[in-house]
Amino acid sequence: DEELDAARYAEVAEDLEPDQVALLLESLPRDERQECWEQVPEEQRVDVLVEMRAEARAPLVKELDSRTLDQLISGLDAETLIELGESLPDDVVDIALARMDERQRAHYERSAQYDEDAIGRYVDHDLLILPQNSRVRDAERLLRREVPEYTTHLWLVDRTGRYTGAVPTLSLFGKPDHLPLVDLIDDEIEPLSALRSLKEATEAFEHAEISALPVVDENGLLLGRMSMRLALELLHEQYESQMMASAGLDEEEDLFAPVMRSSRRRATWLGINLLTAFLASWAIGLFEGTLQQVVALAVLMPVVASMGGIAGSQTLTLMIRGLALGQITAANMMPLLRKELSVGGLNGVLWAVVIGIVASWWFSSFAIGVVIALAIVVNIAVAALSGVLIPILLDKLKIDPALSGSVILTTVTDVVGFVVFLGLGSLFLL
Amino acid sequence: DEELDAARYAEVAEDLEPDQVALLLESLPRDERQECWEQVPEEQRVDVLVEMRAEARAPLVKELDSRTLDQLISGLDAETLIELGESLPDDVVDIALARMDERQRAHYERSAQYDEDAIGRYVDHDLLILPQNSRVRDAERLLRREVPEYTTHLWLVDRTGRYTGAVPTLSLFGKPDHLPLVDLIDDEIEPLSALRSLKEATEAFEHAEISALPVVDENGLLLGRMSMRLALELLHEQYESQMMASAGLDEEEDLFAPVMRSSRRRATWLGINLLTAFLASWAIGLFEGTLQQVVALAVLMPVVASMGGIAGSQTLTLMIRGLALGQITAANMMPLLRKELSVGGLNGVLWAVVIGIVASWWFSSFAIGVVIALAIVVNIAVAALSGVLIPILLDKLKIDPALSGSVILTTVTDVVGFVVFLGLGSLFLL
CATH class of the missing domain: 1.25.60.10 (MgtE N-terminal domain-like)
Structure with missing residues (x-):
């Protein structure tokens, strides 16, 4: 460095x-x-x-x-x-x-x-535009001057400025001077609507075989263009902002933001998480009597919570990617749930046995081993279920599951884990 | 849907x-x-x-x-x-x-x-190449045939196939037929080395104002080209794989992978996390006697662990972004640590007071409020410290902090949180 x-x-x-x-x-x-x-x-x-x-x-x-x-x-x-x-x-x-x-x-x-998420806000105006009745010679005259970067096409407009077509500059070579440009229009290029979102713009570039696309308004007026270079930059920002948001941070956050401002912003996220932690505490509080008599339960609580949280976030992450790609539909939700429950079931049983044996040996009590093993199986199954359903629910409510999915999921697995574990403990160990 | x-x-x-x-x-x-x-x-x-x-x-x-x-x-x-x-x-x-x-x-x-991460593996061969002694008329003849997508330049090579320069196709307009193409070379275009990583390729496209770059091998031989379209796709994959890896999943993971295979893969990640959970349990186990006498401590444990984990991952996320952008250096590490400790200090004190009051009221004990308040302050400070140091350490060891940083961090905040909280409890509440 x-x-x-x-x-x-x-x-x-x-x-x-x-x-x-x-x-x-x-x-x-x-x-x-x-x-x-x-x-x-x-x-x-x-x-x-x-x-x-x-x-x-x-x-x-x-x-x-x-x-x-x-x-x-x-x-x-x-x-x-x-x-x-x-x-x-x-x-x-x-x-x-x-x-x-x-x-x-x-x-x-x-x-x-x-607005901030619309393509129209970010168009550039470095593009070569010609009236639609122009000919090859007009295009060649224009191209002899300095051309903007990423220029692969000329754009034709009608008298009112409406977009009428794209002419590949390379198609001009060897064409007669008087040929009308409309004869050279590439029909495969579809202009972007200015109202569409930035995410849709980056998707468009994955299909359009062109490095800058024309952008039109609601009336078909040619506003400017958006380059693939900008799409690359926007994709970068989008992922960065998603990563930051998952920790309750803003993408614009400065590494050296003033301490007071930074503290104030982060306090909100800590506050939200505190509420969920108190919820978990409340669940534990329901079993104070049991804990007093079987202190081993208090010692093992983090294992139950952690295994549920990890198993759940694996399912959640798979779902978040699927939702982002549009791959989760009403048709595949049930088979997906079945598959995730099966995976959860298998791993639940596997780790329940391992954890049960360790716990029995640690506290010299077969009953404690059985209690934690049952709690692990139930909590991992609940984690799989929540991992599938929570993101689908959030998506339906138009809330980004990448942002709040994880907090909600671990709250569920914490509370369920503690209640099941301590509840079973109260039944079998007192 | x-x-x-x-x-x-x-x-x-x-x-x-x-x-x-x-x-x-x-x-x-x-x-x-x-x-x-x-x-x-x-x-x-x-x-x-x-x-x-x-x-x-x-x-x-x-x-x-x-x-x-x-x-x-x-x-x-x-x-x-x-x-x-x-x-x-x-x-x-x-x-x-x-x-x-x-x-x-x-x-x-x-x-x-x-290999899988090198540019050379992904070049395409759809490019227009001419000998370096060609003239404008040769170029125009070539361009009259069908041209590959994203063609904005012709590439010149010497007799052995070594890359010698890029000629913008648009610079040909209006030039005399016999002009040597070398006179039209655009010096600003630097070829990509085939050995460089895919990440470096996407960065190159943020600076090069061109939609496809030539790729050369160690000897300067022109291997092919890489398009910005591919860079966009690779960036997408890179982020997707990072998101999946943070939950111990593979980017190639199929939504409907067979249950057995999927369970086996996820089991590893669960196993690693189980070890960290047992570490936390072990820390709690050191204080069994205390827990038996003051069961309120068991009830409040998740609050201490959770606040440390959340505060730590905020710092960690900021650091992961900084490292990815090359913004963390030996020179700014100390000021950054000071700033994060200050932010942690402020938030630690704020939430310590809130949590202390709630805990005192809940268990009708001023001493419990003081104990948890002190534990929160210490754990949030440790979280800030770990949030800065863990990713720097992992980066030095060439381990991606986005992958394992979070597991290590929460293990630290869990163990430190439990030990400080239960330790203080043993001192002041028995």
Whole structure:
């Protein structure tokens, strides 16, 4: 591992892409980050800010003096302002808009109408557009100028700006000058609707054999394009945010967020989990008398809870993937439940025997072995059942099972595990 | 949700892409899957098999009669055989190779040399290659034929097949026929080394503004190309496999794997977790005498363990993301530890007070409130410390912290939590 601090920054910065500078800045504690930021060349600053997480970006923007901020916001294009928007004070956004050229401002206003999860918000406007009655010679003239990255097609529109078709640039080679472009349209390319979600955009790229797709609004108006490169970035963010959410964290969370703010945010998740822990305690509390007489039960409680929790989360994880891929339907729910119950049954019996033997030997009591073995079988079966049903239920309620499934599942396996184990203990050991 | 069963398959199949058929087949129980598979048109079968998970694919391949298998393997290209290889018996692979044309066989043999995580294994060979002394007219002649998808560049090689440069196809427009192509080389494109990992390939696409990159071997020989589309698919698989691994599951796991096989695989993970649960039990067992006298301690144990586990996994998740992005270095480890300990300290004190009050009231004992409050503070601090150090340690040992970090962390917080809580209980409550 190399040390990356403000002093070394100057040496390495020249070779770094804006997203790498952003990662480096985010890895520094906030005071060092500020120092290092001041060494980023002015012409790179906007690109670096765009790549940073909102929470790490905001304080850097706040510290800018008005002259620098001024330079930074003059000449912003629509995409960049959309991306930076949430970190800029409203009045700065207004100034930036006032300074934009009219076309970019129109782009901005159209994009800003779409919400955070809609494709329309993230279109870029670097695309080559021609009227639908253009000919091969018009296309060739356009292509002789500088072309935007990922350009593989020209886009045709009618007089009102409605999308009419895509012409592969390579199809132009060897074609006569006067041939109408409509004769070269590739019918297999379907434009994306601006209202569709980002997830649908990444799916579209898995089928479309093209590196940038046209995006149209509800009326068929060509708004811009979305590149596969952006889809790759969005997929990355989507997974990162899912991983963070499963621990009650936000994707924008800064590694060096201020202690107070970070504590406050995490407190909520701890609070929710505390409630579930108290629920488990309450279940145990029902059997205080039994515990007092057979203290071995208290010692073995974590084994029962843990085995249920682990078996359940294996089923849950399989279900979460299946739901994400659209593979769980009303038709296969019952066979799936049967299969998971069988797997749970087999593993339940196997580990019940192992645990039963260990517990009997440990506490020199055959009865304790039998009690924990029964509790393990029941709890692993309940875990399989919950692992299948909880995510299906959450999905029906439009709650992401990847987010809250695990908390609910372990609450169920904890409570059921404790009640069954201590309940059987009360019956057979007193 | 729509029911997707064998009977309905025929109606919808025409509109489905091979990957969608694969998802549909995987969502069916194994006997229905076989029925449905038999309705897949022969010309689509290879593409569907390629898209399926290895574990779901293998039994379908096994059931093929020799005539069908024969049809299926004649005319395979190198990429497809690489992809299907693991599901085909060795002798079938040999027959497929014998039937391949010589060029494809050479491609296959080169790709098969690279291991599962290397770029070289997954290159495709659909690229337009020209000798480096070619001129614009040669390029235009080549482009008039059918071009592979994602073609934005032509690749130049020397007489021995070494990669010498990339020529953007669009740069050809308006250039004189006799201009040497070397004059049009785009210097910004750097070929991928075949030995690099798939993760590095997806990172390269975030910087290269191109939809397919050339791949070269150790000697600079042009092996083929890797498309951004494949990078997108690989990123998807990588995240899926990480999610599955965190529950001790394999990415290739079939939703309807046979019960015996599935049980056997999951048993290992349950066994590992059982050992950690017994460790927690052992810790509790040290305090049997105390538990017998103060049964309230047994009731409250899950609260101490749970709060430590949750607080720890928040820190752990933040660290896992930081490590994946290369943001954790020797230089920022100490400030990070300080910050996480501060956050843990604040939340520890906050929740210690809340839990202390609830416990005092529940068991009408101020002393119990004090004991659990102290235990919570200590355990959340230990959780923050472990959340930072465990992933760093695992990373140094080249073990993926996303895989085993959580098990180790909760073992630490369980054991420390129980020992501190019951230890304090023994000191103050007896």
